[in-house]
Amino acid sequence: MLKALERASVLVEALPYIKKFYGKTVVIKYGGHAMINPELKEAVLTDAVLMKYVGMNPVIVHGGGPEITGMLKRVGKESRFVGGLRVTDAETMEIVEMVLVGKINKEIVTRINRIGGRAVGLSGKDGDLFQAVKKYRKVRTPDGRDEVADIGFVGDISRVNSGIVSIVINEGYIPVVAPVAVGAEGQSYNINADYAAGRLAAALGADKLVILTDVEGILADRNDPASIISVLHLNEVASLIEQGKIDGGMIPKVECCTDALAGGVNTTHILDGRVPHSILLELFTDQGIGTMVQK
Amino acid sequence: MLKALERASVLVEALPYIKKFYGKTVVIKYGGHAMINPELKEAVLTDAVLMKYVGMNPVIVHGGGPEITGMLKRVGKESRFVGGLRVTDAETMEIVEMVLVGKINKEIVTRINRIGGRAVGLSGKDGDLFQAVKKYRKVRTPDGRDEVADIGFVGDISRVNSGIVSIVINEGYIPVVAPVAVGAEGQSYNINADYAAGRLAAALGADKLVILTDVEGILADRNDPASIISVLHLNEVASLIEQGKIDGGMIPKVECCTDALAGGVNTTHILDGRVPHSILLELFTDQGIGTMVQK
Amino acid sequence: MLKALERASVLVEALPYIKKFYGKTVVIKYGGHAMINPELKEAVLTDAVLMKYVGMNPVIVHGGGPEITGMLKRVGKESRFVGGLRVTDAETMEIVEMVLVGKINKEIVTRINRIGGRAVGLSGKDGDLFQAVKKYRKVRTPDGRDEVADIGFVGDISRVNSGIVSIVINEGYIPVVAPVAVGAEGQSYNINADYAAGRLAAALGADKLVILTDVEGILADRNDPASIISVLHLNEVASLIEQGKIDGGMIPKVECCTDALAGGVNTTHILDGRVPHSILLELFTDQGIGTMVQK
Amino acid sequence: MLKALERASVLVEALPYIKKFYGKTVVIKYGGHAMINPELKEAVLTDAVLMKYVGMNPVIVHGGGPEITGMLKRVGKESRFVGGLRVTDAETMEIVEMVLVGKINKEIVTRINRIGGRAVGLSGKDGDLFQAVKKYRKVRTPDGRDEVADIGFVGDISRVNSGIVSIVINEGYIPVVAPVAVGAEGQSYNINADYAAGRLAAALGADKLVILTDVEGILADRNDPASIISVLHLNEVASLIEQGKIDGGMIPKVECCTDALAGGVNTTHILDGRVPHSILLELFTDQGIGTMVQK
């Protein structure tokens, strides 16, 4: 009984947070370890279902991960690189799309349904959700010149038609979105999932964008996990990049945050997806975890 | 962090229960110690607010308690008894109604609003919610004859117009109902709160009726609190009364349960209101607490 | 038959007025003699029911009157005065609230229901309708200094959440509102009923505020009831106060009118509540009665 | 002022009737003197507007009257008779329809709009409201044989599509309906207005059918206007016809009433349209006027 009472008091302590986020839309970029480790998978998707039941509107945008590489290997597809970048040719894109939309997306949907939520999976092609144009990358050639490389079917989102996502939310489902977009001729484009999540958050007028990563957050001293920066303001970002404190793969993530903030999202969060229930911890505790980037 | 994780896991474990009761209406008869002790008060009403936020529709029907007696004393009103029953004359009824509707009801409403819910208080007069006829009681006279005693403005509910309660629920409020009814000539009637809760639960088509009492529940052996009967079926009630296991003040409570069940309520619960968060414990744990009476 | 025909023609003559006020919200401050005299009571509330049936939205805000004094006397509560003002201590406030909310409000509700309308009673605590802060009064001490007196639980409205009133109106009920407000800590505050009515009228975007008083209206010559000012413009009020033509208890009433007009109410009316059906007479005749204050 | 008070009391006395008929649909067959005399016209249509404003749903079905005859004369159309019945040939029907739909109907609509209501005129062709088949009449030839006479474009209603009427009602308008119907080939049929009103009342699930006539009602002694039968039950009708107390033009009117009652209309009324405001008198007085035929 004592234990039961403690449990009750935990629920009670969650009340102010439940109240605070009631009716709010939260876009979750789901990727990294949290997509591989079975316990973490279960934890993230349970968090989403719980959020839905206590009145929030979670939206999941997932990445690809190792399954794409695995499938490419199975079909004997070798990757070609230009200036260090993998070229997504038509055959690669076909595999990428099948794995993202036909495998990963549906596994997430099924898992949510089994946990007790109701999910609907969407590709960026459904209802023309993500329309894209070809993305070009400047690369440095071995002889030191800058060239614009054709890296194939990698796209930039030119337009978000979020209508179908809103419908799915309002009808009580959790939308699960694969980062595939459609070009003007109907061709498929691979889209960076962080970026897709940020654009979708802005289009939906979401309250929060949450990006699950495989690091603690943004660190003041990259060798000290305890030096995590809890709150980062938009106007501090540029100088942190200059100082090299934000670098590498973190730069595009932070840029997705700043873009989302510019698009009207209220707060954005870079969380450590390796911690189970990191989203709940962020939402339901005062101190939060990871780094919050805000205006 | 560890503690935070444990807390997250408690929330996660609550999910199946949240799902189970999503959208269900639960009428709570609120009385006894839980109305007197400040911590218990806070706990019961917090439970109600939490229920509302996780998608249930709690409805509170409260009793009177010691404040009525206190106010009667303050105005120097002496109680008259007939055959052991207190007579509710017009002057007493006036005080009863003022305390129930003007004091207790509004205190509950205010406390819910402070906790973070949104409450609206109703008397049985509002929207003609409870219409009543005079109740007569058979009493045994000192010389052994049975007489019908006039015990004044005590009523039996003749009709429940639950429209205003449904409106208040659907608009996102928690209704808080005082057990006062109105007679055909507009006079006020005092109504037993257990009975009012049961009738309202039936009229609303509620899923559950929860009666907070000052005992553990129904006991198989009244001297052994551990002998609590967890589940009682409708058809066992009569024999338990005959055996004297259900007696005294418990009889009308059990009758409210059986009436509510007959009126279409799914399950009814007699809980120990002296345990903090007893309602949460009943709803959010497998074993439950107290005694559940069901069909 | 002849008499019936005359009656029909009266109904027909009412048509232009019914049309004019169709769908309009009218807040009625109900107090004074009209709350004491049984015929006047019946007349005022019948007017409200009739207004509802012919398409208007009447809202009643009632005062307290002699019943509060009576109950204070019954509990042996002596009034303390500071600088001529009655101090509303916690015990007094408790009695005030019980009488206003638990007795007077419910009597009005019941009477409306008996006449054939459908009423719901609300306190300023329900749905946090009236939120208040403590009011301080400057008083002159016997030795001629100005002091700020603590007159207890008397409040100024800091915020009106009129949502629950609108819901009740739209669902076809007549809201009956007691002038009790709630403070930040949940404490009760007594609010002047004229003032509460004016603030509520502004919050609802009402078309009219009607204040029932015990005088004919505002008189050009206070000794001549025939000198009533039928229409008063906002910009004439200040000079009339200066000339002393508006003085005493009439000043706060006129100020409620000017505040309501500033808050967007279309017209405000100070009517003689001692005349039966004074509201109907104002609404359904060309000349109107009492004094109309307008922009 | 005294007069104003009397007027107020008339309004107050109307309240129980307003309440009683709130939300009810009343189909009014408008014809006879009430369509010719200017004061009566104004009175009938004002009654309809008043009914609309106090929450009823009046529907007007009008007849033709002397204007049809006038127009036929103007175009030099002579009437042909077969067995005493006027033959409605194609040319006659054209005139009948133009006068009913293009003149009388629009005059009623305009008058209602001027009085302050909002009216929409409909022919039985609009939305295929009245579909009809040719009506044949048995006539006795001069030499005593029974023959089926072709009386031209006179129709029996085969189907009522009342959708457009309901739409117009629900959008706040008073529908004004001309008794013209459409045949399977698109041809126009003249329909008896009493009969059209009865069929429409049944199709709408109306509460009342009111037929305005040029007599006091149904008389027990036809020479004594005071012998009016106030209430007539369905099962008494046959014997009154047999006794000859109901005869001539009253027979089809009573049959429309009995048909409407069979179709689910609650009560039907034969009123004296020569009395101004006869509809108001029926609705808003206890004794009523004319003859009520009911189940």
Place this chain on the structure above:
Amino acid sequence: MLKALERASVLVEALPYIKKFYGKTVVIKYGGHAMINPELKEAVLTDAVLMKYVGMNPVIVHGGGPEITGMLKRVGKESRFVGGLRVTDAETMEIVEMVLVGKINKEIVTRINRIGGRAVGLSGKDGDLFQAVKKYRKVRTPDGRDEVADIGFVGDISRVNSGIVSIVINEGYIPVVAPVAVGAEGQSYNINADYAAGRLAAALGADKLVILTDVEGILADRNDPASIISVLHLNEVASLIEQGKIDGGMIPKVECCTDALAGGVNTTHILDGRVPHSILLELFTDQGIGTMVQK
């Protein structure tokens, strides 16, 4: 089968046009030969029904044509002229209204219903759709002076209350509107149908105004039907009138177009109503037919 395939391909080719006009409102001024020739009648109204089924909202405003003259002759009404203009006296207006509203309008309604659409006919009096003031015309007297002639009941629209038309559209009907308006005293006014169509198109926020005429469109060389101007911009109109290329009866039609464009209509079309299905040809082919006047 081959023929069936060709037919299928025609449907398929219509798809882009169906898509383009989906949900758009198109006001059609229906007059001239298209109202007289039976095949053309059938074609125009079939076009309207087809438009409705493929998602457009056609609204028909019809003219009068030879039937008015015919009926005036039948009643022996001689026309009086002032300065070359026919005077519409009260008697003439009565006939005009009866023919327009009671005959032509209902014939169109009936035909649409027979084709398989659902139509409701409206006069400008219904719901006060067209309110008008008297129109005065300057005329030159025989002795060369300018005079303002009273040409009787000819009106200019002072206000369009298009509410009833929108209701009828939204409920799935095709509104058919007769160009009769109502004056302040309830008198009828005859309104030019082109002008009524233009005003209604603006009030409805229509996408298109289509005027059916008895010419090919606007010609660059009036003797060469092949010189039709396909697209005319608003700012070219004045100079074409000056050059005399737009003259006579075409001037008011073009003015209706420019007024409608000023009122917010997207494009306006002057089509040759003598060509069967001219509206379909305009809507469903790339080149269109007739002259389009646009901003």
Place this chain on the structure above:
Amino acid sequence: MLKALERASVLVEALPYIKKFYGKTVVIKYGGHAMINPELKEAVLTDAVLMKYVGMNPVIVHGGGPEITGMLKRVGKESRFVGGLRVTDAETMEIVEMVLVGKINKEIVTRINRIGGRAVGLSGKDGDLFQAVKKYRKVRTPDGRDEVADIGFVGDISRVNSGIVSIVINEGYIPVVAPVAVGAEGQSYNINADYAAGRLAAALGADKLVILTDVEGILADRNDPASIISVLHLNEVASLIEQGKIDGGMIPKVECCTDALAGGVNTTHILDGRVPHSILLELFTDQGIGTMVQK
């Protein structure tokens, strides 16, 4: 112009069919040659878009076709057979699902969007649309015994939750459904597409089920394509199977039809998908094509 007129007349002739099917739901099983040949693909999906625009609700359930075999070959997956049946092991199922959901489904969606419709792709996992249990097949062993063979992840639909499909329809999209179902443990099951279409049609209360095949329909004489049976009644099916006129792959298709009819679908159609626009030809011509199976 002449050609344009002919085209207009084709549209006009389509009107009765458009009217007939307005608002009706038609489930199309899309498979065979019509999924391979580019012109046929375009034709089928254009038909669906056209159906949507003219007011029908098409729903597409697609099969897999040669792309599954192609991908299995690419990953070097060899098929194992038991008693002549291909065993769908976990690895095969993974490929099947990726191709169906991640490739074919999204290609159809994209093509529809490019044609001008709005499509949303769904797997049977989305919203738990198709729930399945494992299917067992009786097979004859080489030594002549009957055995129940485990053919792996091939399922029978145990429950259809068509809610998400209805939502997508009502919001104006064309749902495109892949025949993959989900088991109780979240595993994927391959479902026969004809069967999925039939079950979905019944669950949606569809008006029609259309199965596109690679034959003319059901033939009375299998060697004579001209012997096609246009209309087949439910009660004739059994004898045709017995006579061997319905055999082979046609048997399960006809069974899907009879199941759908039993489930409430109005008519079912077996069409030759090799004929372009076969669906339009069936819907928009009197004689229809292929074989209609009906009650």
